[in-house]
Amino acid sequence: MIAIDWGTSSFRAFRLDAEGRITERRAAPRGILTIEDGAFAEELLRQTGDWIADGETRILMSGMIGSRQGWVEAPYLACPAGPAEIAAALVKVAFDGAQVLLVPGLTHTDAAGTPEVMRGEETQIVGMLAEIGADGIACLPGSHSKWAQIAGGRMAGFATYLSGEMFAALRGHTILGRMMKDAPHDADAFARGVARSADPGHLLHHLFGVRTLGLFGQLSETQSASYLSGLLTGHEIRAALPPGGGVVHLIGTVALCKLYAAALELCGAQAVLHDEDAAARGLAMIGKDAPWT
Amino acid sequence: MIAIDWGTSSFRAFRLDAEGRITERRAAPRGILTIEDGAFAEELLRQTGDWIADGETRILMSGMIGSRQGWVEAPYLACPAGPAEIAAALVKVAFDGAQVLLVPGLTHTDAAGTPEVMRGEETQIVGMLAEIGADGIACLPGSHSKWAQIAGGRMAGFATYLSGEMFAALRGHTILGRMMKDAPHDADAFARGVARSADPGHLLHHLFGVRTLGLFGQLSETQSASYLSGLLTGHEIRAALPPGGGVVHLIGTVALCKLYAAALELCGAQAVLHDEDAAARGLAMIGKDAPWT
Numbered sequence: 010m011i012a013i014d015w016g017t018s019s020f021r022a023f024r025l026d027a028e029g030r031i032t033e034r035r036a037a038p039r040g041i042l043t044i045e046d047g048a049f050a051e052e053l054l055r056q057t058g059d060w061i062a063d064g065e066t067r068i069l070m071s072g073m074i075g076s077r078q079g080w081v082e083a084p085y086l087a088c089p090a091g092p093a094e095i096a097a098a099l100v101k102v103a104f105d106g107a108q109v110l111l112v113p114g115l116t117h118t119d120a121a122g123t124p125e126v127m128r129g130e131e132t133q134i135v136g137m138l139a140e141i142g143a144d145g146i147a148c149l150p151g152s153h154s155k156w157a158q159i160a161g162g163r164m165a166g167f168a169t170y171l172s173g174e175m176f177a178a179l180r181g182h183t184i185l186g187r188m189m190k191d192a193p194h195d196a197d198a199f200a201r202g203v204a205r206s207a208d209p210g211h212l213l214h215h216l217f218g219v220r221t222l223g224l225f226g227q228l229s230e231t232q233s234a235s236y237l238s239g240l241l242t243g244h245e246i247r248a249a250l251p252p253g254g255g256v257v258h259l260i261g262t263v264a265l266c267k268l269y270a271a272a273l274e275l276c277g278a279q280a281v282l283h284d285e286d287a288a289a290r291g292l293a294m295i296g297k298d299a300p301w302t
Numbered sequence: 303m304i305a306i307d308w309g310t311s312s313f314r315a316f317r318l319d320a321e322g323r324i325t326e327r328r329a330a331p332r333g334i335l336t337i338e339d340g341a342f343a344e345e346l347l348r349q350t351g352d353w354i355a356d357g358e359t360r361i362l363m364s365g366m367i368g369s370r371q372g373w374v375e376a377p378y379l380a381c382p383a384g385p386a387e388i389a390a391a392l393v394k395v396a397f398d399g400a401q402v403l404l405v406p407g408l409t410h411t412d413a414a415g416t417p418e419v420m421r422g423e424e425t426q427i428v429g430m431l432a433e434i435g436a437d438g439i440a441c442l443p444g445s446h447s448k449w450a451q452i453a454g455g456r457m458a459g460f461a462t463y464l465s466g467e468m469f470a471a472l473r474g475h476t477i478l479g480r481m482m483k484d485a486p487h488d489a490d491a492f493a494r495g496v497a498r499s500a501d502p503g504h505l506l507h508h509l510f511g512v513r514t515l516g517l518f519g520q521l522s523e524t525q526s527a528s529y530l531s532g533l534l535t536g537h538e539i540r541a542a543l544p545p546g547g548g549v550v551h552l553i554g555t556v557a558l559c560k561l562y563a564a565a566l567e568l569c570g571a572q573a574v575l576h577d578e579d580a581a582a583r584g585l586a587m588i589g590k591d592a593p594w595t
Binding site for chain 1: 413417419464468470502508510511515534541542
C-alpha cells in the first residue's frame, strides 16, 4: 500500500509492506497550496508513478488533501471515532491505475455547542494508539495545537488551542515583540513564563507583564520571546490537562515537542515523545480495515 | 492654571479658573512622538503662549510627556496613591515664563511579584474620584485596558489587560482575520462572544471557535470581528471583575465605553460612563495640593 500524508505545505509518501512497515519514503514541498488548477492526480502520479508501475494498487491519503481546498472534500466524521469508524468513512477518489481513498477529518462539539475540527492529526493519533493504549491523552503542538482524549481505543473528543499562531502575532505585531531581540531559546526564561501561567490573573493580564518585566529590567530583550513562549505554552497545558495531570503523548517537530515536554514537567505531568512516522503507522492501521475492492 | 494631557499621539490643553472649571480648551495632533529633537518647551509655548502672556503662571501636565521618551522622566509612584501622594511626587520641569510640573505615573506589584504601570490614566481616575466615592472600580478600556481598585479615596492597585492590542493582532495577522469582512458592529455577535467567554475552556481554545463557527456556517464573515471583540472583552471583564460584580466606572472613547458597558451588563455588572474631561478635573484636583512656589 502507498500511504500519503498530504498537507497544506508538504507531501510525504510511504511505501508499506503487507505488515505496514515502511519500505520506502519520499517527501516534497508540494503541499496542496502549491498545486495549480486542481492537478492533484498528475502530482500523485509524478510522485508515486514508479511505485504504481511496480505493482502498488492501493493508495490511502490523509491531511488537507481531503479539505474543500484539496482534491475531493471528505466530510468531517464525528467523535467518538477510532480506526474502524474512520475506515468506514473513507472517501473514494477517481484515479486511473490504482484505488485511491481519503481519510476524513474529525469533528467534535463541546458541551457549550461549539464545533471543533481536525484534519490529518487524526491519522497521526491513530498511529500512536498502539503506544498510548486504550485510554490517554495525545497532544500535537503547533500553530493550532490539538489535544485529544483517547478512551476505549477511540478519540472521544478534542480541543484546539491557538497558542502557536498567537505567539507569532504577538511577537510580530504588538508592543511585546518590539521589545524582543532574536536570541537562542532561553530555558530559564521559558520556565519563568510557564511558572507565571499558574499565577492568579488572566492570560490577557499576564501578557502585559512581558512588557513591564522588561521596563523594570527583570527580563532582557533576549529573554522575552522565550518567556512569552513559556507563558502561552503554560496556559495551554494548564487549560488542557485533566485534573491531576498524567501522561501526555506528544507528536510534532522535535524542537517543539521538547519545549512542550519541558513545560509539561513544570506543570506536573509527564511527556512521551513519538516520532513523526506516526502518520504512516496510522494510515497502515486504517488501511487494514479499508473497503478495498 | 493650565492643565495639559500630553500623550503619545495627542496634546490636549485646558485653561482652568480658580475653582478648577474649564474656561478654554484646545487640542492638537502633537503627541510626544511627533516632537523632534526634544523641542517640548517650544511646542508648549506654541500651544499655550497666549494664555501665559495673559497671566497664567502654573502648568500641570500628565501623560507620556513624563515618560523616558518625554520631556523629563517622572519616576513611577507606588500604589496606594491618591491626589495627595501624587501631588507630593510631582516633578519640576525647567521652563521660562511659568512653573511647569509633571504628574508621575503609578506602579503596583501584584501578589506574584510582577510589576504594573500606568501613565496618564492615574490622572483620569483622580478626575472620577468625586463621582466614584471612597471605594469602587475604574476601567479605562483601550489597547491596554486598565482596571483600578479605589479604596479610601486612593488607587489601591491596578491591572492591565492586552485585549485591544490582541484584537488588532489577531484580526490583522492570523487565520481568524482572514475570515472577517469589514462590517458595522454586530451587537448580537458581540453578545455571543461575551457569552462564550463564560464557557469552560481557555481563551486560547475559545479563539479557535471563531474559525470553526465560521467553517460550520454558524458565524458569518461580517459577524466574526464583533464576535471576537465580545469574546476578548468578556474574558477581560470576567477576569477583572471582583466576585459578585458591582459597579464599574468607565472612561475612554465613547464608542469603546458603550461596548464595555454592554459587555458589563451581560456579565452581571453595572457601568457608569464618564466624560473625557476627567483628565482636566484630575489635574485640577492634583493642582490644588501641588507645591507651587
